[in-house]
Amino acid sequence: MQSPIDDIDRKIMKLLQHQARMPISQISQMVAMSQPAVKERIMKLEEKGFITGYRTEFNLQRLERGTTSFILMKTEQCQALVDFCEQAPEVTDLHRISGEFNYLIKVKTASVEELADFQDSIAGMGPSKSLISLKNLLENRVVL
Amino acid sequence: MQSPIDDIDRKIMKLLQHQARMPISQISQMVAMSQPAVKERIMKLEEKGFITGYRTEFNLQRLERGTTSFILMKTEQCQALVDFCEQAPEVTDLHRISGEFNYLIKVKTASVEELADFQDSIAGMGPSKSLISLKNLLENRVVL
DNA sequence: CCTGAAAATATATCGCC
DNA sequence: GGCGATATATTTTCAGG
Numbered sequence: 001m002q003s004p005i006d007d008i009d010r011k012i013m014k015l016l017q018h019q020a021r022m023p024i025s026q027i028s029q030m031v032a033m034s035q036p037a038v039k040e041r042i043m044k045l046e047e048k049g050f051i052t053g054y055r056t057e058f059n060l061q062r063l064e065r066g067t068t069s070f071i072l073m074k075t076e077q078c079q080a081l082v083d084f085c086e087q088a089p090e091v092t093d094l095h096r097i098s099g100e101f102n103y104l105i106k107v108k109t110a111s112v113e114e115l116a117d118f119q120d121s122i123a124g125m126g127p128s129k130s131l132i133s134l135k136n137l138l139e140n141r142v143v144l
Numbered sequence: 145m146q147s148p149i150d151d152i153d154r155k156i157m158k159l160l161q162h163q164a165r166m167p168i169s170q171i172s173q174m175v176a177m178s179q180p181a182v183k184e185r186i187m188k189l190e191e192k193g194f195i196t197g198y199r200t201e202f203n204l205q206r207l208e209r210g211t212t213s214f215i216l217m218k219t220e221q222c223q224a225l226v227d228f229c230e231q232a233p234e235v236t237d238l239h240r241i242s243g244e245f246n247y248l249i250k251v252k253t254a255s256v257e258e259l260a261d262f263q264d265s266i267a268g269m270g271p272s273k274s275l276i277s278l279k280n281l282l283e284n285r286v287v288l
Numbered sequence: 289c290c291t292g293a294a295a296a297t298a299t300a301t302c303g304c305c
Numbered sequence: 306g307g308c309g310a311t312a313t314a315t316t317t318t319c320a321g322g
Contacts, residue, residue: 013202020164020198025315034291035316041289049203054164057197058157058286065286068239070214070248072275082281089287095212096279104214104275108286131216131248135240137226140284142202142209142252143233169298179299181307291322298315305308 003048008033009041013050014144016042020054065090065108068133069115072101075126084125090118101129147192152177153185157194158288160186164198209234209252212277213259216245219270228269234262245273 005013011031015022024042028035045051060066075081078096081103085091093106109115112132119130149157155175159166168186172179189195204210219225222240229235229249237250253259256276263274 013200016200017202018197018199020200023315036292036318037290039316050206051200052203053162053201055162055199055201056157056160056164056195057199058161058288059193059196060286062194063286063288070239070241085282091282092285093280094282095214095277096281097214098276098278099273101275104277129243131239131241131243131245133239133241133248136237137240138229138235138238141236142204142207144202144207167298178308180301180309183299184306289322291320293320294318296315296317298313300311300313302311303309305306 003044005045005050009045009050010144012038012041013045016051016054017142017144020056060108064110067109067111067115068136068139069107069109069112070131070133071105071107071119071122072129072131073103073105073122073126074101074128075103077125078102081122081125084122088118088121090114147188149189149194153189153194154288156182156185157189160195160198161286161288164200204252208254211253211255211259212280212283213251213253213256214275214277215249215251215263215266216273216275217247217249217266217270218245218272219247221269222246225266225269228266232262232265234258 008031012027015027015030024035024038028038031038085094085105090107090109091105092108095104096102097104107115107118109118119128122128152175156171159171159174168179168182172182175182225247229238234251234253235249236252239248240246241248251259251262253262263272
């Protein structure tokens with residue numbers, strides 16, 4: 001089940017990475033292989049779990065999520081924090097981490113004021129430290 | 145240019161969000177609107193910048209990127225750090241941040257050993273602190 | 289695993305409301 | 306903005322190597 005992916009698979013993955021809606025016919029030309037063959041390779045990449053999904057990306061500035069921040073949190077109410085973050089739309093990432101703080105939360109709010117509101121809402125769970133992103137130089141990049 | 149998106153646009157965006165390859169014909173049925181109308185709405189969402197792209201997601205475990213870590217960095221060699229991170233495939237995110245540390249780097253490596261290697265490679269630029277993700281509870285989530 | 293060709297779907301382009 | 310109808314393109318299926 002640890003299937004070896006070859007160069008053509010890799011090429012297909014690179015083509016799809018930033019253009020998930022690219023038609024198979026077009027990929028077929030680029031990798032010089034018939035459409036059914038490309039289709040089958042894509043299906044196998046999905047079945048084997050290399051490809052986990054196709055996402056549409058939105059401009060978060062336009063969706064009132066232009067301010068990115070990271071909150072380091074130290075809490076003993078783990079389940080409560082997880083539950084809270086899961087239902088909070090501002091939270092995009094939640095990691096259990098090593099070190100003094102035990103959770104790292106990534107938050108996208110409309111403004112720093114909203115970040116303050118969010119911080120207030122979790123203040124009861126323990127001490128936190130927030131890091132505001134002044135500039136997103138790279139975000140969610142995957143180099144294949 | 146600050147075009148108002150309506151409920152149907154929002155519905156289309158939600159449908160596409162996690163299934164970017166969904167055919168327009170199918171979306172058309174779900175929102176009870178003709179295919180040309182749906183197509184036009186999607187094009188406008190793209191033109192107006194609400195939709196910024198279509199991405200394929202990969203299983204990072206299978207691509208030797210199963211270990212997620214965050215590195216807080218304090219450096220004065222800003223441009224050097226940015227240049228280095230841009231060409232380092234392990235780096236998925238790079239943020240200029242407020243606070244004592246001035247950069248936050250998100251890194252995906254095959255193992256913690258590789259994280260150590262990465263840390264060594266930037267050690268010359270200034271003091272750093274690394275936070276290893278023990279569990280990815282949420283990652284790159286966008287709630288529309 | 290791949291190909292080629294035919295059948296089934298999906299998309300693009302109309303003219304018109 | 307949106308609809309329906311049609312022409313074009315794409316995808317799926319399948320027999321055969």
